[in-house]
Amino acid sequence: MTTEQIKDSIAPCGLCCETCFAHVDGDIRRYSVKLKEKLGNFHINAKRFETLLGDPIFKKYAEFKEMLDYFASEACTGCRNEQCKLFKNCGVRGCHQEKQIDFCYQCDEFPCDKTNFDTALYNGWVQINEKIKETGIENFYQKTQGRPRYL
Ligand code: SF4
Ligand code: SF4
Secondary structure, eight states: OOHHHHHHHBOTTSOBSTTSTTBTTSHHHHHHHHHHHHHTTHHHHHHHHHHHSOOGGGGGHHHHHHHHHHHHHOOBOOTTTSOOSSOTTOSHHHHHHHHTOSSGGGOTTOSOSOSOOOHHHHHHHHHHHHHHHHHOHHHHHHHHTTSOSOO
């Protein structure tokens, strides 16, 4: 796996764009589109099932569908290609371009105060980049494979 290939998957901040729910080619979006197809007009039947099967769980279908539609509609091509669709105030994307480095862990200012992350994201960012520094980007990338993005 070359650094160029890894860069397609992992953003400069160290988070994995490939497994983000908003990524156009990510599993979450792909499976959501598929599930929508398979469910078809389930919403029409959900009402009926509520009475027929006597299970109030079907009342919640509209909310579930709203979330599923959202996951299926997201289409980000990743941080290396466009501004993050979720975190519009991210300070890392522009900064790493100016500094001409691939990842924050390579930066002599790391850990800096330019990210605009909240505390949880900031702590995660520091942890991830320290891990990459310690084990190398290839190992880090391998470990992300098959793992859920949201732990
Ligand atoms: S740039 Fe942001 S929205 Fe797009 S895939 Fe990466 S983390 Fe997700
Ligand atoms: S200054 Fe901060 S945000 Fe910018 S590349 Fe360095 S570590 Fe990343």
